[in-house]
Amino acid sequence: MTTVPAPIHSTSDPRMGLGERLHGWAVSVDHKRLGIMYIAAGLIFFVIAGLEATLMRLQLIAPLNDVLTPQGFNQMFTMHGTTMVFLVGMPVLLGFGNYLIPLMIGARDMAFPRLNAFGLWLFVFGGILLYYSWIGGDGLYGLGGAPDTGWFAYSPLTSKAFSVGHATDYWILGIMVSGFGSMTTAINFIATILCMRCPGMTMMRMPLFVWLMLTVAILVLVALPVLTGAQVMLLLDRFLGAHFFDPQQEGSVILWQHLFWFFGHPEVYILVLPAFGFISEIIPVFSRKVIFGYPLMVAATVSIAFISLGVWAHHMFVIGMPPWLNSLFAASTFLIAVPTGMKMFNWIGTMWGGRIRFDTPMLFATGFLVMFLFGGLTGIMLAVVPFDWQLSDSYFVVGHFHYVLFGGTILAVFAAIFYWFPKAFGRMLSEPMGQWTFWLLMIGLTLVFLPMHMSGILGMPRRVYTYQPGRGFEIWNLISTIGVPFQIAAVLLLVINVVKSLKSGRVAGPDPWDAWTLEWETASPPPSENFRKIPTCTSARPLWDRKHPEDPDSNYE
Amino acid sequence: MAIAGAAFGALPEICATTGGDLPNTTGEPGNVVLPSILDPHSPPARLIRELSWLVLGICAGLFVLVEGMIFYGVVKYRRRRDDKTKDEPRQVYGSNPVEIAWTIIPLLIVFVLTLTTVRTIRSIELTQPPADALHVVAIGHQWWWEYRYPDPDGTGGEVIVANEMHVPVNRPVWVRLESADVIHSWWVPALTGKTDLLPNHTNHTWFNAENEGIYLGQCAEYCGNQHAGMLLRVVATQPEEFDAWLRAQAAPTVHDTTVAEGREIFQEFACSNCHTVKGVSDGQFAPDLTHLMSRQTIASGVAPLDAATLKAWIADPQILKPGCNMPSLQLDPQELDAVTSYLLTLR
Ligand code: HEM
Ligand SMILES: [Cu+2]
Numbered sequence: 001m002t003t004v005p006a007p008i009h010s011t012s013d014p015r016m017g018l019g020e021r022l023h024g025w026a027v028s029v030d031h032k033r034l035g036i037m038y039i040a041a042g043l044i045f046f047v048i049a050g051l052e053a054t055l056m057r058l059q060l061i062a063p064l065n066d067v068l069t070p071q072g073f074n075q076m077f078t079m080h081g082t083t084m085v086f087l088v089g090m091p092v093l094l095g096f097g098n099y100l101i102p103l104m105i106g107a108r109d110m111a112f113p114r115l116n117a118f119g120l121w122l123f124v125f126g127g128i129l130l131y132y133s134w135i136g137g138d139g140l141y142g143l144g145g146a147p148d149t150g151w152f153a154y155s156p157l158t159s160k161a162f163s164v165g166h167a168t169d170y171w172i173l174g175i176m177v178s179g180f181g182s183m184t185t186a187i188n189f190i191a192t193i194l195c196m197r198c199p200g201m202t203m204m205r206m207p208l209f210v211w212l213m214l215t216v217a218i219l220v221l222v223a224l225p226v227l228t229g230a231q232v233m234l235l236l237d238r239f240l241g242a243h244f245f246d247p248q249q250e251g252s253v254i255l256w257q258h259l260f261w262f263f264g265h266p267e268v269y270i271l272v273l274p275a276f277g278f279i280s281e282i283i284p285v286f287s288r289k290v291i292f293g294y295p296l297m298v299a300a301t302v303s304i305a306f307i308s309l310g311v312w313a314h315h316m317f318v319i320g321m322p323p324w325l326n327s328l329f330a331a332s333t334f335l336i337a338v339p340t341g342m343k344m345f346n347w348i349g350t351m352w353g354g355r356i357r358f359d360t361p362m363l364f365a366t367g368f369l370v371m372f373l374f375g376g377l378t379g380i381m382l383a384v385v386p387f388d389w390q391l392s393d394s395y396f397v398v399g400h401f402h403y404v405l406f407g408g409t410i411l412a413v414f415a416a417i418f419y420w421f422p423k424a425f426g427r428m429l430s431e432p433m434g435q436w437t438f439w440l441l442m443i444g445l446t447l448v449f450l451p452m453h454m455s456g457i458l459g460m461p462r463r464v465y466t467y468q469p470g471r472g473f474e475i476w477n478l479i480s481t482i483g484v485p486f487q488i489a490a491v492l493l494l495v496i497n498v499v500k501s502l503k504s505g506r507v508a509g510p511d512p513w514d515a516w517t518l519e520w521e522t523a524s525p526p527p528s529e530n531f532r533k534i535p536t537c538t539s540a541r542p543l544w545d546r547k548h549p550e551d552p553d554s555n556y557e
Numbered sequence: 558m559a560i561a562g563a564a565f566g567a568l569p570e571i572c573a574t575t576g577g578d579l580p581n582t583t584g585e586p587g588n589v590v591l592p593s594i595l596d597p598h599s600p601p602a603r604l605i606r607e608l609s610w611l612v613l614g615i616c617a618g619l620f621v622l623v624e625g626m627i628f629y630g631v632v633k634y635r636r637r638r639d640d641k642t643k644d645e646p647r648q649v650y651g652s653n654p655v656e657i658a659w660t661i662i663p664l665l666i667v668f669v670l671t672l673t674t675v676r677t678i679r680s681i682e683l684t685q686p687p688a689d690a691l692h693v694v695a696i697g698h699q700w701w702w703e704y705r706y707p708d709p710d711g712t713g714g715e716v717i718v719a720n721e722m723h724v725p726v727n728r729p730v731w732v733r734l735e736s737a738d739v740i741h742s743w744w745v746p747a748l749t750g751k752t753d754l755l756p757n758h759t760n761h762t763w764f765n766a767e768n769e770g771i772y773l774g775q776c777a778e779y780c781g782n783q784h785a786g787m788l789l790r791v792v793a794t795q796p797e798e799f800d801a802w803l804r805a806q807a808a809p810t811v812h813d814t815t816v817a818e819g820r821e822i823f824q825e826f827a828c829s830n831c832h833t834v835k836g837v838s839d840g841q842f843a844p845d846l847t848h849l850m851s852r853q854t855i856a857s858g859v860a861p862l863d864a865a866t867l868k869a870w871i872a873d874p875q876i877l878k879p880g881c882n883m884p885s886l887q888l889d890p891q892e893l894d895a896v897t898s899y900l901l902t903l904r
Contacts, residue, residue, distance in 0.1 A: 247757035293651035320760035334667040377616040389750025459592025464785035
């Protein structure tokens with residue numbers, strides 16, 4: 001099925017003026033446009049949060065530095081963490097889900113297109129509300145009132161007594177609103193995936209990415225309302241004098257932590273499972289092999305999600321839980337390494353015996369394997385409770401979770417951008433620039449985050465705006481900061497690459513990577529209803545079957 | 558730049574004069590023990606380090622193994638530039654024995670990790686205080702530490718000191734952890750892992766310093782604006798020295814008549830509302846100053862304690878420790894001198 005590739009997004013008529021075109025995007029309910037807008041908004045927030053991180057690293061380049069005031073630094077790490085989790089990770093990943101799910105399952109759109117648009121705009125509004133705190137946080141006319149209580153917002157630091165002004169309220173409302181957006185998107189995913197698959201696509205023939213997004217959607221629906229509930233309680237405390245979290249009135253400060261981490265831990269998986277999905281799509285295509293052990297991959301996905309709901313208290317090993325409870329949460333945390341390990345091995349198994357093409361998406365996917373493994377192993381170390389007594393809330397943890405989130409999620413997102421860009425815009429991204437982006441990013445990542453493990457082991461706590469000389473932290477912090485320009489260069493290069501390629505990239509055609517899932521069967525970019533004719537599915541790799549009629553996958557099901 | 562800048566403003570200057578090292582006045586045991594988890598001086602920290610090596614070994618082994626597989630696979634199975642074959646490699650859909658193997662083996666590793674973890678948890682958490690243990694109460698405040706010792710003479714009351722915790726070497730110390738406001742965390746890596754101090758709830762930790770020295774650490778749970786400035790010092794000395802220290806802390810203040818003016822200013826201005834000087838004032842909100850000058854540092858360790866920093870601190874605490882809960886009292890130079898001279902007599 002080949003159509004003439006259109007050089008720009010096919011649903012926008014080049015004769016329209018800019019205003020008209022923007023309006024067209026703003027009122028669109030097409031899942032593809034919404035997906036792109038989700039991703040674009042997320043990437044804008046990524047740049048903002050990256051700038052916040054850069055300021056933090058500048059402040060920490062030397063002991064007793066004063067680039068930022070203490071409060072300024074505290075606002076930076078709060079906004080950075082909050083933004084990265086809620087306004088970068090979630091929307092970018094949900095955006096990819098939005099864009100890809102209907103295409104991958106051979107549907108014309110999401111189940112509820114208008115709800116979909118509603119979700120996007122809620123997220124955008126939530127993000128703006130959070131950032132408006134810079135203006136409104138200290139009261140209507142005060143400046144500089146961004147929240148400074150950390151993305152985890154522990155009580156009682158967030159109570160009226162310790163967090164005056166409205167910064168915390170903006171934090172609560174901004175996150176809550178964008179959270180509602182994520183919940184509607186999750187509902188949409190579930191309905192779409194369960195009800196709108198094309199003929200022949202059974203559950204066990206869905207692309208792994210779709211499986212992972214289904215799991216993520218369920219996790220979102222289980223975990224996020226708990227956060228919302230906790231935030232409502234906090235609002236009641238702050239505005240109506242309830243005492244859920246007020247220790248002066250027999251409220252419990254630990255209750256917040258339980259509620260928060262019951263959301264917060266699955267949230268980590270909400271952020272990495274879609275990344276697993278990208279990797280599970282990319283590695284097979286570039287290794288020219290079918291994914292190794294599809295059923296086990298599905299089982300591992302579901303069990304990771306399930307176990308992730310039972311490990312939240314590993315964020316609370318230092319609050320003085322009884323030994324048996326500490327042991328229990330340590331054991332459940334170790335256990336989650338088993339299905340994660342299976343996935344790792346299955347990806348390697350897929351590459352084994354393949355003929356691997358190292359185009360940029362595959363480079364990033366390999367980078368993901370290398371970095372994520374490191375983050376995963378330090379995670380196992382932190383599940384060793386006594387080890388965690390030393391290193392929780394130290395820079396070791398900061399190093400660990402950046403290896404997971406940056407080295408995992410963000411690398412996978414980069415892989416996905418390079419992989420699906422030709423589908424979305426009909427043009428290829430530049431390969432040489434992509435390779436540069438990759439290597440710059442890998443160097444930057446290692447320089448910034450590897451030394452953090454050392455400063456943690458040497459006793460540097462996290463969330464400190466400065467540190468004293470002579471404690472052995474200097475050199476590690478210096479190296480960390482030196483890595484930042486590499487990351488900035490990598491991101492800049494990607495931006496240039498995207499802008500250039502949109503105009504003058506090589507025309508992609510419907511299936512530039514010689515891939516096997518349904519999105520590659522339609523034109524690039526896909527027409528407004530996705531497919532001329534709804535495709536059919538004969539196995540987990542429908543295009544393989546069509547390309548290899550002599551030995552189709554369906555023989556092996 | 559005499560005393561300026563935001564972050565612990567005075568310190569760069571002072572450190573320059575003391576050779577860039579940490580404040581460590583004479584008369585105290587000389588060696589400063591840096592806050593490294595690799596350098597334990599107490600049983601819990603030692604147990605944790607042992608376990609850490611084991612876990613590090615297992616994880617490093619896995620790391621080498623799996624990264625090795627990745628790199629080997631990537632190199633061996635990459636498509637060569639001259640490889641123009643169109644054929645797809647053999648498709649392998651899975652393999653039950655292999656997949657079962659890489660489910661069972663990780664399960665076994667997890668089992669070993671769990672057992673060793675539980676064993677160390679138990680040996681640290683379930684240890685009971687021996688009869689000769691020293692019991693200390695530690696209370697976290699934004700952003701300083703309060704320590705309460707049992708009175709050495711048994712005449713009732715507690716001995717209350719701030720920021721610098723003194724302990725005898727080779728005697729188990731049991732610390733009850735409480736918080737006066739938000740959550741803090743007590744972390745001196747060379748002695749033991751961290752434990753949170755929670756409002757409305759008590760926790761415990763214990764250690765047994767094996768060597769003389771000043772053990773450094775700091776608050777490890779984000780507790781607001783000056784979290785970074787909530788440093789910890791545990792001074793371990795010989796038992797006799799410790800006893801002498803405790804008795805001195807329990808002793809009443811000496812009234813030095815030459816600084817009466819300063820004492821009056823201390824009482825008239827808001828100082829006395831927040832600070833206790835035994836027999837002079839009884840503020841509870843801020844560190845006890847009765848024996849201020851027996852300490853080496855000011856403001857929970859952010860700067861060495863001497864006449865110059867003391868004066869600068871009183872003139873404007875917000876310069877030395879921006880955001881801290883002590884206001885600048887706007888004293889004129891003469892008042893400032895008088896109060897400083899008074900405080901210098903609180904030995
Ligand atoms: C541009 C690259 C990045 C740099 C240089 C960077 C650096 C930092 C630094 C210095 C901190 C503060 C640590 C502390 O004081 O405790 C931090 C915290 C954090 N970062 Fe990043 N980061 C980067 C990217 C990311 C990404 C991609 C994510 C997630 C998707 C992320 C999530 C977080 C979170 C959740 C926190 C914790 C905030 C808190 O303590 O409340 N960061 N980062
Ligand atoms: Cu603290």
